[in-house]
Amino acid sequence: MIGIAGTLESNDCIITIKDSDKLEITIESIVYDYFKEQIEAVILETLKEYKLDCVSVLCQDKGALDFTIKARLITAIERMK
Amino acid sequence: MKNSLNREILEGYRPFKNSNDYLNHKSEYQKMNEKSQSSEVIFLKDIDDLFNNLIKDNMTISFHHHLRNGDGVMNLIIDELTKRNIKNIHLASSGIFPNNDISLIKAIENETITNITTNYLNGKSSELIGHNQLKGLIVLETHGGRARSIESGDLLIDLAIIAASCLDKKGNATGIIGKNACGVLGYAIPDLHYAKKVVVISDTLVDKLDKYEIDGKYVDYCLLVDSIGDSKGIISGTTNITKDPVGLKIARDATKLLLELGVIKDGFSMQTGAGGTSLAVASYIKKEMIRLNVKGSFASGGITSYFVDMLHEGLFDHLEDVQCFDLDAVKSSLADKNHLMMDASKYANPYYLPNPVVNDLDLVVLGATEIDLGFNVNVVTDSFGKIIGGSGGHSDTANGAKITMITTSLIRARIPVIKEHVTTISTPGEDVDILVTDRGIAINPKRNDLIEKLKDSKLNIMPIEKLLDLAHSITGVPKKIELGDRIIGLVKYRDGTIIDSIRNLK
Amino acid sequence: MRRSLLFIPGNNPSMLQNSDVFEADSIIIDLEDAVNITEKDSARNLVKSYLNTKKKFNSEMIVRINGMDTKYYQDDLNSIVSDQIDAIMLPKASSQNLAKLDEILTEIEGKNHLTKRIKIIPIVELASSLIEVNSIASSKRVDGILLGAEDFTSDMEVYRTKEGKEISYARSAIAVASVANHIEAIDTPFTDVNDFIGLEEDIKNSLQLGMKAKAAIHPNQIEIINRMYAPTPDQIVWAKQIMAALENANKNKLGAFSVNGKMVDKPVIERASKILKKAEIFNID
Numbered sequence: 001m002i003g004i005a006g007t008l009e010s011n012d013c014i015i016t017i018k019d020s021d022k023l024e025i026t027i028e029s030i031v032y033d034y035f036k037e038q039i040e041a042v043i044l045e046t047l048k049e050y051k052l053d054c055v056s057v058l059c060q061d062k063g064a065l066d067f068t069i070k071a072r073l074i075t076a077i078e079r080m081k
Numbered sequence: 082m083k084n085s086l087n088r089e090i091l092e093g094y095r096p097f098k099n100s101n102d103y104l105n106h107k108s109e110y111q112k113m114n115e116k117s118q119s120s121e122v123i124f125l126k127d128i129d130d131l132f133n134n135l136i137k138d139n140m141t142i143s144f145h146h147h148l149r150n151g152d153g154v155m156n157l158i159i160d161e162l163t164k165r166n167i168k169n170i171h172l173a174s175s176g177i178f179p180n181n182d183i184s185l186i187k188a189i190e191n192e193t194i195t196n197i198t199t200n201y202l203n204g205k206s207s208e209l210i211g212h213n214q215l216k217g218l219i220v221l222e223t224h225g226g227r228a229r230s231i232e233s234g235d236l237l238i239d240l241a242i243i244a245a246s247c248l249d250k251k252g253n254a255t256g257i258i259g260k261n262a263c264g265v266l267g268y269a270i271p272d273l274h275y276a277k278k279v280v281v282i283s284d285t286l287v288d289k290l291d292k293y294e295i296d297g298k299y300v301d302y303c304l305l306v307d308s309i310g311d312s313k314g315i316i317s318g319t320t321n322i323t324k325d326p327v328g329l330k331i332a333r334d335a336t337k338l339l340l341e342l343g344v345i346k347d348g349f350s351m352q353t354g355a356g357g358t359s360l361a362v363a364s365y366i367k368k369e370m371i372r373l374n375v376k377g378s379f380a381s382g383g384i385t386s387y388f389v390d391m392l393h394e395g396l397f398d399h400l401e402d403v404q405c406f407d408l409d410a411v412k413s414s415l416a417d418k419n420h421l422m423m424d425a426s427k428y429a430n431p432y433y434l435p436n437p438v439v440n441d442l443d444l445v446v447l448g449a450t451e452i453d454l455g456f457n458v459n460v461v462t463d464s465f466g467k468i469i470g471g472s473g474g475h476s477d478t479a480n481g482a483k484i485t486m487i488t489t490s491l492i493r494a495r496i497p498v499i500k501e502h503v504t505t506i507s508t509p510g511e512d513v514d515i516l517v518t519d520r521g522i523a524i525n526p527k528r529n530d531l532i533e534k535l536k537d538s539k540l541n542i543m544p545i546e547k548l549l550d551l552a553h554s555i556t557g558v559p560k561k562i563e564l565g566d567r568i569i570g571l572v573k574y575r576d577g578t579i580i581d582s583i584r585n586l587k
Numbered sequence: 588m589r590r591s592l593l594f595i596p597g598n599n600p601s602m603l604q605n606s607d608v609f610e611a612d613s614i615i616i617d618l619e620d621a622v623n624i625t626e627k628d629s630a631r632n633l634v635k636s637y638l639n640t641k642k643k644f645n646s647e648m649i650v651r652i653n654g655m656d657t658k659y660y661q662d663d664l665n666s667i668v669s670d671q672i673d674a675i676m677l678p679k680a681s682s683q684n685l686a687k688l689d690e691i692l693t694e695i696e697g698k699n700h701l702t703k704r705i706k707i708i709p710i711v712e713l714a715s716s717l718i719e720v721n722s723i724a725s726s727k728r729v730d731g732i733l734l735g736a737e738d739f740t741s742d743m744e745v746y747r748t749k750e751g752k753e754i755s756y757a758r759s760a761i762a763v764a765s766v767a768n769h770i771e772a773i774d775t776p777f778t779d780v781n782d783f784i785g786l787e788e789d790i791k792n793s794l795q796l797g798m799k800a801k802a803a804i805h806p807n808q809i810e811i812i813n814r815m816y817a818p819t820p821d822q823i824v825w826a827k828q829i830m831a832a833l834e835n836a837n838k839n840k841l842g843a844f845s846v847n848g849k850m851v852d853k854p855v856i857e858r859a860s861k862i863l864k865k866a867e868i869f870n871i872d
Contacts, residue, residue: 010601066640
């Protein structure tokens with residue numbers, strides 16, 4: 001099962017989430033050096049809220065703020081189900 | 082060693098002190114003798130003729146950048162240098178653009194070009210340079226500083242190559258007419274007067290030019306080629322008013338602020354950068370000038386059609402033009418008697434007598450990649466340390482103008498434009514007065530006079546620290562990133578001192 | 588009291604996060620026409636997430652939900668009704684669906700322990716809605732009415748023009764019903780975003796008929812809208828005169844009084860008072 005949400009427009013991101021045997025988070029971001037940890041933290045926190053730990057998440061980011069990353073991830077999760 | 086702004090610079094160079102320190106060295110400033118004039122001009126047969134007789138290893142060769150992203154001459158010469166395996170050339174071009182990428186990258190990889198001095202660098206070549214592939218250093222000068230360097234002999238040019246859109250039989254040349262007209266060749270004038278040898282390259286020959294800014298008496302050689310490039314390439318995309326609503330909002334607020342400061346009045350003078358937001362400010366100022374029935378004295382800088390229109394509508398008495406950013410400006414430089422040319426030295430050399438034009442400016446509106454809590458501005462590198470531009474006339478105008486205003490959005494793709502310390506300093510904070518962003522305005526605390534005038538303003542004015550906090554509340558706090566540990570270049574201030582260093586990319 | 592209401596597409600992070608920069612009195616976050624059918628879930632989550640970034644916003648926050656004839660509106664309401672928003676904008680409003688919406692809102696407010704009462708701004712965009720505009724204007728929670736000229740002219744099978752003759756009656760009817768019910772009529776957006784002279788003419792027409800605010804589809808329209816729907820300097824001077832004369836009359840225990848040769852009675856005083864209140868809210872000298 002796979003869920004995808006978001007766009008590659010400025011300030012947005014595409015989140016792709018799939019079932020996996022372990023937790024994997026991959027981030028490709030235009031602001032990687034500055035915000036990688038913060039992006040990861042938002043993703044981890046949201047996965048925890050949804051009690052998901054065996055998923056692989058790919059975040060392709062164009063400078064999205066936290067609220068956007070969270071929202072796109074939630075939509076991807078809902079679409080995966 | 083560290084300079085007065087606490088930036089690490091290489092030993093053996095003069096450290097930046099403050100932006101007016103040049104006044105203390107006026108008596109030391111000695112102009113070299115101009116090259117000797119002669120009415121003789123030799124027309125070279127072809128490019129082989131040029132290279133066989135005039136070009137060899139270890140030379141400093143200069144170019145101007147008036148054809149911007151449409152230049153064909155610099156590429157032609159660089160390609161030939163590489164082909165002939167010439168080594169250790171110091172490229173002294175006043176500007177380098179993406180269309181120079183292919184030729185320049187090959188030349189750097191081949192160690193044909195080992196040193197670069199320029200006022201502006203944009204394109205893939207800056208990545209190569211950032212990864213330490215240039216054997217020597219890259220030096221970034223300002224427009225005024227390059228003129229100073231050339232006139233004083235700090236930058237000695239063996240061969241100046243001047244691309245011109247029209248040439249006559251006596252070696253007089255111009256950029257104003259011809260099939261690839263690009264406007265007045267203001268940046269080429271110091272090269273013309275002080276290089277050891279001067280070659281004019283053109284694609285259009287006439288018997289006699291009545292109006293010309295390149296005086297044939299300084300020209301040694303001429304070469305005709307099929308085409309010097311494509312004049313449509315001088316329109317770079319940064320010379321249109323922004324359509325972005327955020328940019329327009331910034332421009333509106335900036336204009337409101339200027340009205341409250343009483344800047345827009347009869348006889349005032351102004352310059353703007355070529356960015357979309359700066360030009361939007363110009364267009365709102367124009368509306369106010371018409372509403373208030375104000376006539377300004379002059380507008381200066383790189384001239385665009387927007388300022389040509391203002392001249393035609395009688396809003397300014399004259400234009401002082403160092404380069405034409407679009408084809409309407411080119412046409413006007415030929416047709417309008419109040420569209421005057423200024424060379425790079427008259428424009429911005431701090432030692433120009435009696436005063437460079439920048440000192441007469443009431444207002445300059447500029448952009449910034451970054452600005453810090455000390456109001457220091459970076460227009461040289463992006464936030465990752467890669468060279469994406471250069472001071473151009475930024476530090477020159479900021480020092481000369483009575484009011485220096487920076488307009489920028491507060492945040493660009495999640496990165497706050499305000500930092501604790503900018504990645505690279507190109508303009509010192511002492512010369513920067515006002516920052517206007519989409520979410521607030523900050524005034525340099527040094528300017529009590531402006532703060533006093535604005536104390537009853539309804540605009541959203543706050544200390545720059547608060548504006549930074551506001552940015553962080555939206556983006557989160559960005560991690561502090563480490564730059565490379567090798568110094569690969571110098572940012573030279575207009576007085577020849579070093580204001581900051583460029584480090585390698587990680 | 589509002590002058591400008593800016594439509595922001597709900598699935599666009601860039602526009603959402605910049606929406607507060609444009610000085611619109613109200614932001615209308617759009618989950619309806621601006622959002623593709625395949626992205627309704629995306630938009631809902633994004634808007635909910637955005638609304639949670641602040642405790643309080645500087646402008647009035649309105650969300651245009653999908654129509655109650657769609658399968659989306661219930662999820663829309665469950666997602667976004669919270670203390671962070673001020674009003675729901677209801678497309679194709681009728682007195683019937685307004686009553687239903689009121690019930691749903693009461694339920695959600697109770698369940699989620701909201702500390703405020705969510706208002707409703709109905710959009711009148713059908714001939715049938717215009718006929719019962721008074722009933723709509725007097726419905727519970729209704730705080731203003733927006734004219735939706737695109738759908739209205741579509742319903743009427745007529746063509747929209749810049750002059751707006753074809754919506755003249757609709758504007759009047761909505762304005763009259765609004766005044767009678769002590770709410771404010773909001774004019775339809777002017778769709779040519781590059782024509783600022785046309786925008787000013789359009790606003791003049793709407794002001795003449797009694798509309799008090801206008802929706803905008805582009806941030807560049809906000810400044811003009813804010814300026815033209817605000818009290819003018821002349822009006823403020825007049826209002827100050829009236830209130831000064833009132834104070835004087837009260838001090839000297841005068842019954843009736845006049846200003847500039849005109850009698851000042853209760854409606855005049857109310858009008859003056861409203862002007863000064865607006866001047867204060869909109870921060871005009």
